[in-house]
Amino acid sequence: MKLLFLPMAIFLMALLYSSVGHGGASGYLAAMALFGVPPEIMRPSALTLNLIVSLIAALQFYREGHFSWRLFSMFAAASIPAAYLGGSIHLPTRVYKPLVGCVLLFAAWRLWTSLRGGSEEVKDPPLALALLLGGLIGLLSGLTGVGGGIFLSPLLILAGWATARQTAGISAAFIFVNSAAGLMGNPASLRLLPSSFPFWAAAALIGGLIGSELGRRRLPPRTLRRVLALVLVVAGLKMIFG
Incomplete structure (x- = not known):
């Protein structure tokens, strides 16, 4: 059953x-x-799947022009270290997981309640603030074992620093570099990937291709924000009750 479902x-x-x-690490x-799945297998497997899907999404959104190197580098420079x-x-797990979960649920609520605005006008963040927030997001990413997109995406949209599609492209690249950094920090963990991992990777590859195609071309900005809010709710509940 596990091999199929x-x-x-x-x-x-x-x-x-x-x-x-x-x-999709969370x-x-x-x-x-x-x-x-045993806990020692979960972390390297999730990070490796994260690399596959975030790279696909980053390339797809980049090809459509939904990316800003300047904005990406402002946040990634501090997040990686x-x-x-x-x-x-x-x-302690009992401390940070409920805290992060509540933050994600609050972000989902703010995204959903801000849908009525519909404006795609953006402004540049102050460099010092972007570096500070990037560092905080990177720290949270390291603590929780995720790529950081679940923290960066609502911040970019709610602060008016990127459009919905730009946010998707920047977040995908941000997740890729943070996930790669996590794996490079412990390369021995890759030996724990199970024999069934190629099936998991194929499933992630196909899902990533379809999902990123929907996001970069077919889903309107308001729908993208609704989907992001749903993703944040799932991730937040997983943090609190997982």
Whole structure:
């Protein structure tokens, strides 16, 4: 049963998350936990799947012009070293997971209630503030074991620093570099990938291709924001109750 239904769950997570420029690590972790995958396998598997899907999404949104190197670099410059630092800090699970979950649920609520505005006008963030927030997001990413897109996406949209599609493209690249940094910090963990991982990777690849195609061309900005709000609710509930 696991050999069939877990790849299906990974496919659905990849499709949903990639449509808003996310890699889907929190969704893969939830799916693997549901099917009883051992914890030592979950983290490297989720990060590797994250790399596949976020790279697909980043390339798709970049090809359509929904990307800003300047904005990406402003946040990524501080997030990558901070993610290394976060990975070395071990907070009690009972402390950080409910806290992060509540933050994500609040962000989902703010995104949903802001849908009535519909404006795609953007402004540049102050460099110092972007570096500070990027560092904080990187730290949270290292602490929680996700790529950071679930924190960056609502921030970019709610602050008016990027359009919905630009947010998807920037978040996908942001997730890719943070996930790569996490894996490079512990390359030995890749030896723990199970023999069934190629099936998981294929499912993520197909879901990522379909989801990113929907996100970059077919879903209107308001729908993208609704999907992102749904993703944040799923991730937030997973953090609190997972």
